[in-house]
Amino acid sequence: AQSVTQPDIHITVSEGASLELRCNYSYGATPYLFWYVQSPGQGLQLLLKYFSGDTLVQGIKGFEAEFKRSQSSFNLRKPSVHWSDAAEYFCAVGAGGTYKYIFGTGTRLKVLA
Amino acid sequence: EPEVTQTPSHQVTQMGQEVILRCVPISNHLYFYWYRQILGQKVEFLVSFYNNEISEKSEIFDDQFSVERPDGSNFTLKIRSTKLEDSAMYFCASRNREKNYGYTFGSGTRLTVV
Numbered sequence: 001a002q003s004v005t006q007p008d009i010h011i012t013v014s015e016g017a018s019l020e021l022r023c024n025y026s027y028g029a030t031p032y033l034f035w036y037v038q039s040p041g042q043g044l045q046l047l048l049k050y051f052s053g054d055t056l057v058q059g060i061k062g063f064e065a066e067f068k069r070s071q072s073s074f075n076l077r078k079p080s081v082h083w084s085d086a087a088e089y090f091c092a093v094g095a096g097g098t099y100k101y102i103f104g105t106g107t108r109l110k111v112l113a
Numbered sequence: 114e115p116e117v118t119q120t121p122s123h124q125v126t127q128m129g130q131e132v133i134l135r136c137v138p139i140s141n142h143l144y145f146y147w148y149r150q151i152l153g154q155k156v157e158f159l160v161s162f163y164n165n166e167i168s169e170k171s172e173i174f175d176d177q178f179s180v181e182r183p184d185g186s187n188f189t190l191k192i193r194s195t196k197l198e199d200s201a202m203y204f205c206a207s208r209n210r211e212k213n214y215g216y217t218f219g220s221g222t223r224l225t226v227v
């Protein structure tokens with residue numbers, strides 16, 4: 001069955017530190033992979049997506065993610081975190097002919113000043 | 114940038130009452146979705162809708178739920194007899210014709226059933 005795992009429920013980093021959020025997926029075919037961010041009380045904003053090609057994808061707000069087929073992973077990274085990055089981050093895989101998403105459980109990021 | 118608009122942003126309803134959540138998708142989008150997020154849990158797919166019919170629905174989307182596109186602009190989710198466990202954030206999303214997962218999500222309706 002298709003699934004997405006985000007092993008870290010909470011992560012706390014200091015402002016200016018680097019960040020890596022982990023995501024592992026289970027999907028039979030070549031996956032379409034996404035990272036979304038949800039700020040408190042807000043909707044879901046797409047950070048970046050991977051469909052094919054270059055396995056390192058760049059997104060908005062200085063985020064990037066690397067697709068590693070051998071590890072079934074799609075980890076999100078940012079070299080220097082800003083206080084405004086505090087939010088919840090969801091990894092998702094696109095599944096099926098109707099293009100629905102299967103989301104992970106999310107990682108809540110806290111940024112220390 | 115075009116937006117998906119959801120109303121109301123927050124709705125409180127009594128258990129057993131019917132509730133309709135409203136969404137205005139982006140005007141040239143053809144594929145529509147509802148997702149929900151119970152507090153503290155992951156976002157879950159409910160239903161997809163295309164060409165005036167449901168194209169896929171999840172196990173969650175039972176007979177208490179229905180969707181409709183009553184006119185050319187609105188996309189609604191109806192819950193006939195709400196239960197406490199229906200309390201969640203409900204997200205509407207729309208996608209354009211191209212099959213590239215070009216979703217745009219609305220900001221959600223928080224439904225509280227008391």
